[in-house]
Amino acid sequence: MTALRIILILAALAVLAAVPWFGSDVLIQFGINALLLAVLAQGWNIIGGYTGYASFGNSVFYGLGSYGVAIAMVQWHLPFAVGLAFGVVLAVAFAVLLGIPVLRLRGHYFAIATLALAQVMTAIVSNVELAGQNIGLVLPPLNNDRLFYELSLGLLVLVTLTVFWLTRSRFGFGLIAIRENEEGAEVMGVNTTLYKTLAFALSGVFSALAGGIHAYWVTFIDPESAFDISLNVKMIIMAVFGGPGTVLGPVVGALSLSAISEFLSSEVTSVAGLFFGIVVVAAVVLMPRGLADVFRRFRKTGWRYFAENIRAHRL
Amino acid sequence: MTPALEIKHVTRRFAGLIAVNDVSFLLQPGEILGVIGPNGAGKTTLISLISGTLAPTSGDVLFEGQSLTGMPAYRRARLGIGRTFQIMRPFPGLSVLDNVAVGALFGHGGGHARLAKAREQARAQLDFVGLGKFVDQRADELGGPGRKRLELAKALAMQPKVLLCDEVMAGLNLVEIDEVIAVIRKVRDTGISVLVIEHVIKAIKSLSDRLLVLHHGEKIADGEPDSVLANQTVVEAYLGKRRI
Numbered sequence: 001m002t003a004l005r006i007i008l009i010l011a012a013l014a015v016l017a018a019v020p021w022f023g024s025d026v027l028i029q030f031g032i033n034a035l036l037l038a039v040l041a042q043g044w045n046i047i048g049g050y051t052g053y054a055s056f057g058n059s060v061f062y063g064l065g066s067y068g069v070a071i072a073m074v075q076w077h078l079p080f081a082v083g084l085a086f087g088v089v090l091a092v093a094f095a096v097l098l099g100i101p102v103l104r105l106r107g108h109y110f111a112i113a114t115l116a117l118a119q120v121m122t123a124i125v126s127n128v129e130l131a132g133q134n135i136g137l138v139l140p141p142l143n144n145d146r147l148f149y150e151l152s153l154g155l156l157v158l159v160t161l162t163v164f165w166l167t168r169s170r171f172g173f174g175l176i177a178i179r180e181n182e183e184g185a186e187v188m189g190v191n192t193t194l195y196k197t198l199a200f201a202l203s204g205v206f207s208a209l210a211g212g213i214h215a216y217w218v219t220f221i222d223p224e225s226a227f228d229i230s231l232n233v234k235m236i237i238m239a240v241f242g243g244p245g246t247v248l249g250p251v252v253g254a255l256s257l258s259a260i261s262e263f264l265s266s267e268v269t270s271v272a273g274l275f276f277g278i279v280v281v282a283a284v285v286l287m288p289r290g291l292a293d294v295f296r297r298f299r300k301t302g303w304r305y306f307a308e309n310i311r312a313h314r315l
Numbered sequence: 316m317t318p319a320l321e322i323k324h325v326t327r328r329f330a331g332l333i334a335v336n337d338v339s340f341l342l343q344p345g346e347i348l349g350v351i352g353p354n355g356a357g358k359t360t361l362i363s364l365i366s367g368t369l370a371p372t373s374g375d376v377l378f379e380g381q382s383l384t385g386m387p388a389y390r391r392a393r394l395g396i397g398r399t400f401q402i403m404r405p406f407p408g409l410s411v412l413d414n415v416a417v418g419a420l421f422g423h424g425g426g427h428a429r430l431a432k433a434r435e436q437a438r439a440q441l442d443f444v445g446l447g448k449f450v451d452q453r454a455d456e457l458g459g460p461g462r463k464r465l466e467l468a469k470a471l472a473m474q475p476k477v478l479l480c481d482e483v484m485a486g487l488n489l490v491e492i493d494e495v496i497a498v499i500r501k502v503r504d505t506g507i508s509v510l511v512i513e514h515v516i517k518a519i520k521s522l523s524d525r526l527l528v529l530h531h532g533e534k535i536a537d538g539e540p541d542s543v544l545a546n547q548t549v550v551e552a553y554l555g556k557r558r559i
Contacts, residue, residue, distance in 0.1 A: 168430060170420050177417045180406030187366050188473060189392035189421030 009248075016153055020146040028145045030262055032217060035152035036210045038254035040231070041238040042159045043206035048236065049244030050166055051199040052179030053103065056232050057114030058207045060121050063226035064090040065208030066215035067125065070137040073216070075130055080142075084212045091208035095201035103196040106182070118229045125223045136222030139215060148217045155213065156251065159206045164247050175199050179245070241283050243292025252291055285310060317380045319344045319477050319508035320365065325374030327360055327532075334360040336532040337374070342477065347499065347509045349523030349540065351516065353553060356529040358512045359401055362479045365510075366398040367391040378477070395423040397475030399466035401482040401512075407455035411446060412437050414454045414465060415472045422473020433472075440468045444498055460491050467495070471502065478502060480511045484518055496522050520544060528552065 020028050047055045068087020072078040102113045126134040166172030174195045177185035186192050215221045242253020265272040286306045287294050320342035327335040335357040342348050352358055363369040367388035376383045406414050415437035441447050444464045463483050484492045503509055513519040526543040528536040530552040536543045
């Protein structure tokens with residue numbers, strides 16, 4: 001069973017890796033976007049899915065990663081890799097400095113506080129000369145979509161392996177314990193402050209890397225697009241659609257929702273948003289615990305699974 | 316011999332209310348100390364002050380001679396203080412086994428533990444408290460009595476030196492109470508010092524080596540269970556003054 005699953009995953013990975021060699025330009029560009037969104041959803045999964053802190057601040061990490069690359073390459077003429085590292089340093093510093101106070105809040109309060117962070121960052125960066133103020137920065141173009149595609153795929157594999165490690169490690173167990181009952185975790189010896197901050201930083205590292213790759217790919221960033229809060233909403237929807245707190249759920253959720261969204265906007269262009277909304281609402285009503293839970297339970301319960309979820313909503 | 320716990324003039328105020336008022340006592344190694352008192356006497360607050368989820372307004376708690384002042388709860392847990400909660404705090408989405416494994420991973424014996432080893436220890440603790448059959452069940456599928464035992468197993472998996480039990484027998488029937496009493500005795504026999512808060516007087520009388528009574532946050536009696544329960548002040552605290 002597990003051997004079969006590993007073979008299936010490797011086969012899917014091989015197909016994904018081969019896409020740039022047989023797919024059209026449009027498909028490759030769609031792929032880069034979808035893979036980066038999957039990285040973001042999976043990164044959010046670490047703090048939101050495993051630790052139970054619904055972060056609206058992950059788009060800040062994404063923006064810091066973008067600006068790390070942009071500043072390093074445009075202002076300091078450093079190579080791309082150094083820019084990525086710089087973005088990661090910014091994200092970790094941000095996670096530690098702001099995570100310590102903000103992670104003391106729970107539930108809605110944490111969500112609102114992190115939501116405010118993204119707005120604040122837009123305002124700050126708009127006034128920093130090094131970051132090009134509100135005009136933004138234009139990066140040197142690199143016309144190599146295959147490279148960006150494979151980089152994004154590699155990053156997705158890395159973040160997914162990290163999440164897999166969480167499910168097997170002492171650290172991951174500590175995070176899950178915090179999610180399930182923070183006070184209970186604390187008296188059992190979990191250093192909750194440290195663990196939450198580390199989870200926030202780890203989540204931020206991957207978001208920053210995704211932001212850095214995206215910035216170099218699109219060759220232009222400004223404060224509005226780098227710290228876009230709707231991106232954060234997207235990663236949450238994708239992670240929750242797939243199944244928060246599972247290893248593959250957010251990846252499957254991100255890739256399938258990206259595909260649905262792309263299909264809708266090419267077929268029913270003007271009302272695509274409406275249809276996308278219907279898909280999300282239907283998902284919340286029919287499978288509130290995400291695709292992963294459907295796969296786990298559908299075989300046992302069959303179609304009753306959906307009926308039970310509808311009943312649980314008292315519709 | 317250094318006492319396992321030394322409580323020195325501990326006071327805790329909540330705004331105008333003094334929940335624990337200048338309480339001092341010792342818990343000797345290998346002893347079972349019962350703490351009783353009417354509702355609102357400050358029993359649970361006392362346990363929270365020892366385990367570190369609350370900080371005392373004044374006074375000091377010493378563990379094996381070492382002051383715990385300012386030490387966060389997780390470090391006290393790693394030193395060897397395990398507690399159960401009256402309002403149970405299981406990890407609802409985790410299996411019963413993994414609930415207990417968290418204790419083995421992070422408690423006094425943890426730190427270098429690996430997951431497989433921790434699960435093995437957890438299994439042993441669950442057998443010990445009589446939950447061996449439920450290892451694969453989700454914790455929120457357990458009934459009340461099962462959850463009480465789970466609380467105990469989680470605390471024991473931490474391999475504590477001191478175990479603080481907050482009403483582990485509340486809501487259990489007589490048979491179950493006897494079983495829990497047997498478990499706590501066995502725990503003591505492994506060298507763990509135990510502090511038990513309980514409402515069921517009969518149970519705690521037979522279980523405790525020594526009994527301490529709290530009333531309105533103050534210690535009103537401390538000694539042999541029989542003599543403490545015969546004490547006039549204690550009877551009045553529970554039943555009120557005789558008026559005739």
